Amino acid sequence: MDSMLILFIILALASVLSALGLLVSRSAVYAALFLVLNFACVAIFYLLLGAPFIALTQITVYAGAIMVLFLFVIMLLGAEKLPKGTSLPWQRPLAIGLAAILLFEAGFLLFQRLQMTATLAQPDAQVNSMEAIRSLGLTLFSQYLLPFEVTSILLLVAMIGAIVLTKQEKGASV
Amino acid sequence: MEGTIPLSYYITVSAILFTMGALGVLIRRNALIVFMSIELMLNAANLAFVAFSSSYGVLDGQIFVFFVMTVAAAEVAVGLALIVAIFRSKHSIDVDQMSSLKG
Numbered sequence: 001m002d003s004m005l006i007l008f009i010i011l012a013l014a015s016v017l018s019a020l021g022l023l024v025s026r027s028a029v030y031a032a033l034f035l036v037l038n039f040a041c042v043a044i045f046y047l048l049l050g051a052p053f054i055a056l057t058q059i060t061v062y063a064g065a066i067m068v069l070f071l072f073v074i075m076l077l078g079a080e081k082l083p084k085g086t087s088l089p090w091q092r093p094l095a096i097g098l099a100a101i102l103l104f105e106a107g108f109l110l111f112q113r114l115q116m117t118a119t120l121a122q123p124d125a126q127v128n129s130m131e132a133i134r135s136l137g138l139t140l141f142s143q144y145l146l147p148f149e150v151t152s153i154l155l156l157v158a159m160i161g162a163i164v165l166t167k168q169e170k171g172a173s174v
Numbered sequence: 175m176e177g178t179i180p181l182s183y184y185i186t187v188s189a190i191l192f193t194m195g196a197l198g199v200l201i202r203r204n205a206l207i208v209f210m211s212i213e214l215m216l217n218a219a220n221l222a223f224v225a226f227s228s229s230y231g232v233l234d235g236q237i238f239v240f241f242v243m244t245v246a247a248a249e250v251a252v253g254l255a256l257i258v259a260i261f262r263s264k265h266s267i268d269v270d271q272m273s274s275l276k277g
Binding site: 020022028039046048049054058073076107111139140155159161162 | 182183184185187189190191192195196197201202206207211213214220224227233234236237239240244245246247248249250252255256
């Protein structure tokens with residue numbers, strides 16, 4: 001049992017437990033903070049896998065921008081004071097059963113059909129250098145140039161959509 | 175074997191996180207937490223992408239993760255705008271209340 005494996009197991013436990021915290025927490029703010037912890041754990045997984053650019057993007061975009069947006073909406077709506085409605089009695093056991101089936105199915109397919117015997121070496125200092133990020137950028141701007149440009153249109157559409165959806169219609173409600 | 179982690183461990187963590195996200199969508203009624211669970215599922219898929227990318231030694235998986243993050247950001251902006259609009263009209267973000275289209 002070497003140190004990388006111990007680190008991996010600690011991170012895996014932290015990410016799974018924070019996901020569990022997201023599921024069971026009563027308050028939406030606590031759920032959001034558990035999700036931030038989960039994103040941070042996954043970012044460290046990316047570093048272990050030798051993807052420093054993705055790790056930093058994960059922190060800035062997910063844990064930074066997206067979760068701040070979530071927290072902002074939670075504060076805006078006061079949604080953590082959600083009244084407890086009537087619940088379907090069979091919903092929770094059915095959902096847990098379905099999730100167990102999904103996990104079994106995913107595990108079965110992944111481990112039966114894919115021969116995953118590969119082990120991932122700990123990235124050396126070469127991977128976490130500027131060279132890896134440069135080759136990522138070169139691939140992004142040559143082979144994947146068209147999808148990259150399409151994402152800019154997607155972001156523009158999302159921005160316009162968000163503004164249109166939340167715009168207060170003045171005088172239009174006749 | 176010093177300093178190596180099997181690929182299957184990463185895929186296992188990814189599958190567990192995805193399942194928990196799906197479970198969150200099924201059992202929670204707060205629309206914001208359902209939305210966060212969807213983010214958790216996207217994140218689990220990203221982890222599998224990067225693990226396979228690192229295993230095969232190609233960068234395409236990381237580029238896909240980049241695109242998934244962009245789509246997630248767009249999805250969050252539009253989805254939260256929808257939640258705010260629904261809250262304005264119904265004064266609730268309980269997903270059980272959103273049944274106006276029921277015949």
